[in-house]
Amino acid sequence: MDKFATARDAALKLRPDVPVYCFRPHVLQQDARRFMSAFPGKTAYAVKTNGEPLVIKTLVDAGVDCFDVASPAEFAAVRRYSATAELLYMHPVKALSDIRLALDHYRIRTLVVDHEDEIAKVLRVCRALDIDQTTVTIFVRIATKGQAAYELSKKFGAAPGHAVELLQRLHRIGFPTGICFHVGSQIEEAGTYERALASADWVRNRADVPLAGLDVGGGFPAAYGHNPKSRAPAAPPLDDLMTDLRQALAEWEFDTIPLVAEPGRVIVARAFSLIVRVLLRKGRRLYINDGIWASLSDSWTGKITLPARFIPDPNIRRRNGDPSAIVPFKVCGATCDSVDILTRPFYLPETIDTGDWIEIGNIGAYSLSLRSRFNGFYPDTFVEVEEPFDAGGAPEGTASLETMAD
Structure with a gap:
């Protein structure tokens, strides 16, 4: 992998016509260690x-030695680099064959359910493999709602009364049991966790079975920008959030049992930025070499405000407009699909033109996971960059700030 001091250096040296992911391994390690020390x-x-x-x-x-995995491909992805890391199979709905693979081949011993049929699947595999049920911990996921960019209780999670029944059934069978929840992705207020803990306490008291642990899920927010026109509050800083969470855990008396968290965005978001090139400027429209089917699904949904930095092509000698003016541009993706238009604009210098580059910061979460091969476009070029995106001067603009008419 080529290495550069900054993303600007990479763009001007490589002059890429394809999107380029700028990876900062030291930032990833720093953010991972920061979370582990705080939780x-x-x-x-x-x-x-x-x-x-x-x-x-x-x-x-x-030093990360535990991973939340949801599929055989994710089991294998972790095992490729660690033979000893603990794998938590936290997908509530699983194929019987995947459960068998998890328990037999990968020796996974922590799973999650939100329905009695899932309990039956796990029990069936344990009996077929002659696995002692007391060695397999099963968490019951409860449905909770919180203030977050993406709400994640529409699809998974048992209602509190149902969760009580599931915990009691698991206990009778002999499985060690725990409670878990997921308050959503990119939470917007610290009280979200306290409300979920109140629900977990209600379930715990009525189930009246020993708990092997509490899994507070994800939701820990990454440091993006904030849309001043949004009614939602800005995401709380991690240090403040952890202080509030510790207090809530103590108040609800969950601090005496083993705790688990499943962070994602907060660990990996800052580790990547993305260099895209302007293929065409058409008035106040920019056609770029990425889009909603590649790295920019978060901007497409309009949930996330990303910082953007202008990297002008030095070969463009004459420019139009005021170089100090930051204006909104409608952004169109690279594919031939007319849906491939971001729902919100990029705010960038008025002088941007065909051939220039844009570095989009804090793109590490979900951008790579959700990219597709639609139309044959698939960003897969990586460079290593030393300087963090937020070092040096402030970004000139943002991606996905407010609604803009065609």
Whole structure:
């Protein structure tokens, strides 16, 4: 992998016509260690957030020894770099064959359920493999709602009364049991966790069974920008959030049992930025070589405000407009699909033109995981960059700030 001091150096040296991911391994390790030192329990990195081999290897090298995995491909991705890391199979709905693979081949001993049929699947595999049920811990996921960019209780999670029944059934069978929840992705207020803990306490008291642990899921926010026109509050800083979470855990008396967290964004977001090139400027429209089917699904949904830095092509001698003016541009992706238009604009210098580059910061979470091969476009070029995106001068603009008419 080529190495550069800054993304600007990479753009001007390589002059790329394809998107380029700028990877900062030291930032990834720093953010992982910061989270692990702040959370009062086990840190299980959520592989779905970014499961690139270079990410997994860097995290293992940083001392991460527990991973939240959801599929055989994710089992294998972790095992490729660590034979000893603990794998937590935290997908609530699983194929019977995948459960068998997890328990037999990968020796996974922590799973999650939110329905009695999932319990039956796990029990069936344990009996077929002659696995002692007391060695397999099963968490029951409860449905919770919180203030977050992406709400994650529409699809998974048992209602509190149902969760009580599931815990009691697991206890009768002989499985060690725990409670878990997921308050959403990129939470917007610290009280979200306290409300989830209140629900978990209600379930715990009525189930009245020993708990092997509490998994507080993910949701820990990454440091993006904040849309001043949004009614949602800015995401709380991690240090403040952890202080509030520790207090809430103590108040609800969950601080005496083993704790697990499944962070994703907060660990990997800052580790990557993305260099894209302007293929065409058409008035206030920019056609770039990435888009919603590649790295920019977060900007497409309009949930995330990303910082953007202008990298002008020095070969463009004459420019139009005021170089100090920051104006909104409608952004169109590279594919031939007319849906491939971001719902919100990029705010960039008025002088930007065909051939210039844009560095989009804090793109490490989900951008790589969700990119596709649609139309034959697939960003897969990586360079290593030394300087963090937020070092030096402030970005000139933002990506995805407010609604803009055609």
